[in-house]
Amino acid sequence: MNAPAPFDDARARALLRSLFDAAVARAQPAQVIGQCLPPPPDAACGRTLVIGAGKAGGAMAAAVDALWPADAPLSGLVITRYGHTPPAYAAQPGRIEVVEASHPVPDAAGLAATARLMALTQGLTEHDLVLCLISGGGSALLTQPAPGVTLADKQALNKALLKSGAAIDEMNTVRKHLSAVKGGRLAALCAPARVVTLLISDVPGDDPQVIASGPTVPDASTCADALAILDRYGIAVPPAARAGLESGAFESPKPGDACFAGNEVHMIATPRQSLQAAAEAARAAGLAAHVLGDDLEGESRTVGQVHAALARSVARHGEPFTRPCVILSGGETTVTVRHASPGRGGRAGEFMLGAAIALQGQPGVWALAADTDGIDGVEDNAGALITPDTLGRAAALGLKPGEFLDRHDAYGFFSAVGDLVITGPTFTNVNDFRAMLVV
Structure with a gap:
């Protein structure tokens, strides 16, 4: 030296x-994502769907689009934060649609985009491949409240959590249990298709369950854990949210659930x-x-x-x-x-x-x-x-x-x-x- x-x-x-x-x-997606891309499925019987959310989502989508074979079918939708679509991809959109929404507090654009993303998973078969592109910020961007919980409820809870001093794993334990898409539920929607999740970690310990509230991985935390966190920080809980947590109706898919069979998770940047x-x-x-x-x-x-x-x-x-x-x-x-x-x-x-x-x-x-x-x-x-x-x-x-x-x-x-x-x-x-x- x-x-x-x-x-x-x-x-x-x-x-x-x-x-x-x-x-x-x-940590740029274009530099690291190629080593983890699986081969395309047989186009005669399967298709490739790209979905995901996060502040790196636009760049991840652009990288996948550039590296995916031109003659292999590819489509999908990824949600990123306002202003976080790479300019070149925004100017000349590719095969994967990138939609922008609010972070760190979810908004109506994120709600609508998530509903569209969830709809894309309908009709998937065991011959299909789902590439799920997940990065930090996905907890707010991928937003579909649990039954009875409103967007306004989620916005108020997010704001309170952000001011509370709660650690990111605590915040995301709450978020995933008040969601219809996070905490492994997106993987359940994709079943029986094969799901390959590509992750850029923004959390201490690089736990896939915490990154963007783990939409495609098993969730070991519980409704009781989420409720305890909310009570610990003195955060007001809307009646529908408290009822769902107390009854266990909002429980997430756990390790060993059949919906995760055959799925893969790759950490591409940490x-x-x-x-x-x-x-x-x-x-x-x-x-x-x-x-x-x-x-x-x-x-x-x-x-x-x-x-x-x-x-x-x-x-x-x-x-x-x-x-x-x-x-x-x-x-x-x-x-x-x-x-x-x-x-x-x-x-x-x-x-x-x-x-x-x-x-x-x-x-x-x-x-x-x-x-x-x-x-x-x-x-x-x-x-x-x-x-x-x-x-x-x-x-x-x-x-x-x-x-x-x-x-x-x-x-x-x-x-x-x-x-x-x-x-x-x-x-x-x-x-x-x-x-x-x-x-």
Whole structure:
């Protein structure tokens, strides 16, 4: 490893952005999906249907369409977030229709698209192949409430869960039990066709049951689990939803159910793979790289404070890592909204604001945190970046970072100091990316 040239602010910023870009590039569907595509069925007796949902859904559909034999029949429908259809595929649509809907709270467009997707599964036979393209965000995009539960009910519950601080596996346990399509039910609709699910993971642990609420895989959680989560966080439950959960009427298909016989699941991109790609890029630049983990969870600001303490120890004492180095981590933190009038921002921004305050202007430390889908929460930024002079520049503007953190307004803070990271949609999604450069 060659020693890196000295770092100034511009070089540090560029290095951190290049590491984020390397992580995103590793998870691009066009680069990874081909190795898991099965051969087409015999066109004389079977057909191939492509369905799915997620923030990477449009790019996954475009990749499948490009790689699938031109003379092999292919059709289907995939749902993605507004603005997340790759421009080339939007300009020249292919054999797979891509429909856009709302995330993270479902809307009528998602409801209508899901109904159309479900209708496409009617009449499938054992000779047919279903390719199911699933990525993070599918829980909101693939929306068909359980009997008696309305779209308004689902929207209210989603909003409450997002503000509660519940972990992603807890939120998706609730979502799948109040759904007519998630939690393995989409696989049941496709039976007896063969289902091959291609997954891009955005959840800690890469559990297929959690990614997009597992529409095509067995669900080991129960209605009782879902109800316990709602009660634990004090979330109001509509009468029809509570009745379905308490009676077990909303139970999901379990491991061993015949509807999953012969189905396959392939994980084509994961947070760890993207972090490893970033680490390789850092080492190529002459820096030691340390991956703390791809599944870190917890309150965003608290995780930021812990990362800051580690970076300060490295900067001041050369422990537990030797300078210069890059510290990488991934996972999905949470933001528990306690302010009556919260500001703007997402997990990555809140992590960065907590870290900036804890670093106290530590010399030689730069950091970037961003969501790999290019959208931090519901804003137009992927995340934010901090430098040794972040707090100094904020003070010169009369900004008090603690006040911004108290009202969950990381977007407002980093916008004012000019340190938002704006990438636009990346057309993939392997969760949060965090990198700290210590020199």
